[in-house]
Amino acid sequence: MNAPPSPPDLAALRAEIDRIDEHMHRLLMERGEIIDRLVAVKRSQGGEGGSAFRPAREAAMMRRLVDRHGGLLPLDTVESIWRVIISTFTYVQAPYAVHADLSAGEPTMRDSARFHFGFTTPFVPHMGPRGVIEAVAASRGDLGLLPAAQLPAGAAWWHALEGADAPKIIARLPFVERADHPAGLPVFVVSHPIADAAVTEIEVWSVRASGWSARAAAVLGGRGTLIAAARGLAPSLLLSVQAGACDAALAALAEAGAQIEGAVRVGSHAEPYRFGADAA
Ligand SMILES: O=C(O)C(=O)C[C@]1(C(=O)O)C=C[C@@H](O)C=C1
Numbered sequence: 001m002n003a004p005p006s007p008p009d010l011a012a013l014r015a016e017i018d019r020i021d022e023h024m025h026r027l028l029m030e031r032g033e034i035i036d037r038l039v040a041v042k043r044s045q046g047g048e049g050g051s052a053f054r055p056a057r058e059a060a061m062m063r064r065l066v067d068r069h070g071g072l073l074p075l076d077t078v079e080s081i082w083r084v085i086i087s088t089f090t091y092v093q094a095p096y097a098v099h100a101d102l103s104a105g106e107p108t109m110r111d112s113a114r115f116h117f118g119f120t121t122p123f124v125p126h127m128g129p130r131g132v133i134e135a136v137a138a139s140r141g142d143l144g145l146l147p148a149a150q151l152p153a154g155a156a157w158w159h160a161l162e163g164a165d166a167p168k169i170i171a172r173l174p175f176v177e178r179a180d181h182p183a184g185l186p187v188f189v190v191s192h193p194i195a196d197a198a199v200t201e202i203e204v205w206s207v208r209a210s211g212w213s214a215r216a217a218a219v220l221g222g223r224g225t226l227i228a229a230a231r232g233l234a235p236s237l238l239l240s241v242q243a244g245a246c247d248a249a250l251a252a253l254a255e256a257g258a259q260i261e262g263a264v265r266v267g268s269h270a271e272p273y274r275f276g277a278d279a280a
Contacts (some may be wrong), residue, residue, distance in 0.1 A: 028085070035089050042093075051141035051191050052093035055171040056199045058086060059270035062175040066275055076182045079174075084118035097122040099135045100145040108185040113145055115183035116173050129157035136167045136190055148172055148186040148227055156230035158206045158238045161190065161266035168193045169204045169267025177272040190267070199270040200243050206266045207237040207250065212258035219256040224249040243268070 042052075062079070069078055090096070098117050100109050102125050113123050124142075126132045132144040144167065146157070161168055171189035174181050188204070204227070212235070217226040224241035241249045250260050 031085070031089070032092070035093060039093050050094070050194075051096050051143060052090045053096075053141075053143060053170070053189075053191065055189070055194075055270065059171070059175050059199055059273070061086065063273045066176050066273065075176075079176060080115050080182070083116050087117040088120045091121045094141055097124050097139070097142045098145060099124045099126055099132045099142055101126050101129045101132045101147065103128050104147040104149070108183075109145065109147070109187070111183045112173060112185045112187050117143075130155075130160060133157065133160045133167055133190060136192070141192070144190040145173075146188045146190060148188045150228040154228075154230050154232075156206075156234060156236040156238075158204075158228070158266055159234075159236065162206055162264045165193070167191060169269060170194055170198060172202070172269040172272060175270065175273055177274050188267070188269070198268060200268040201271040202240050202269050203243055203246060203265055204267045204269070205239045205241065205246050205249075205263050207239055207253075207263045208234065208261040209237055209253060209258045210235045210261070212237065212253060212256075215256060217253075219252045220249055221252070223252060238266075 062082070065078060065082055066075065069075055098113050098121055100113050100123065102109050106125075110123070110125075117123075124135065126135065129146045132146060136142050136144040160166060167190040169188045170191050173187045173189060174184060178184070212229070217229075217237075220226060220239075222242075223245050224239050227238040227240055229238070230236045237253075239246075239249060246263060246265075250263060254260055
């Protein structure tokens with residue numbers, strides 16, 4: 001009778017780990033060479049200048065990552081590793097800074113910035129959304145992070161996104177949404193308007209409207225979500241709606257008593273990807 005095979009010893013298993021680590025490192029360096037070639041192609045197509053951040057491509061990559069993931073390594077870890085890989089390769093293509101509004105709380109916004117953009121990309125703190133929007137407008141290709149929620153001060157910061165050349169919302173983070181996300185603060189990414197690669201699954205609108213109420217906002221139902229509202233001299237709403245559903249959302253608000261004075265699209269982003277229990 002044959003003796004049972006003896007289990008591999010620790011040294012052999014560590015040699016396997018070393019082999020895999022070296023392979024992953026070499027693959028990352030090879031990825032860098034491909035990014036070099038990609039930059040040359042973009043340049044030849046006249047796509048040079050501004051930010052290299054391509055939200056449509058990134059949203060698709062993050063969705064595929066989540067779909068194929070399994071095993072021992074927590075999804076949080078895999079997601080954060082890929083966020084750092086992608087955002088750092090974005091940075092090496094065209095250096096940029098991330099300006100973040102800390103007025104709604106520093107730790108959560110800083111966590112979001114570091115989780116999604118790593119430590120190589122410079123982080124510039126601001127107190128309030130206006131400073132972030134102005135810094136992005138004045139930059140060549142910087143990104144701004146704004147809380148995608150009502151801020152305590154309640155000023156209509158989104159009016160600063162209305163001009164044709166003004167910065168626009170181009171993404172919403174996290175791309176992958178779940179209740180226990182380690183950097184789960186809902187955040188809008190603003191940048192100079194991007195001609196290509198914009199995702200339009202969800203549109204964000206600045207709506208000048210008076211006479212609205214919490215009840216009016218509730219009638220939006222599945223048509224959209226009231227992100228933030230400002231009262232005062234120029235009452236205004238920030239609405240996100242499914243692509244093409246703005247007219248229906250405004251009609252629902254008007255029926256519930258709001259007077260709509262105008263609406264300007266201030267950006268768009270990918271539908272947040274939900275999975276597991278959060279997909280239900
Ligand atoms: O696909 C591109 O256009 C890239 O610039 C590459 C890359 C990446 O590292 O995978 C980097 C930045 C973009 O936001 C998307 C993806």
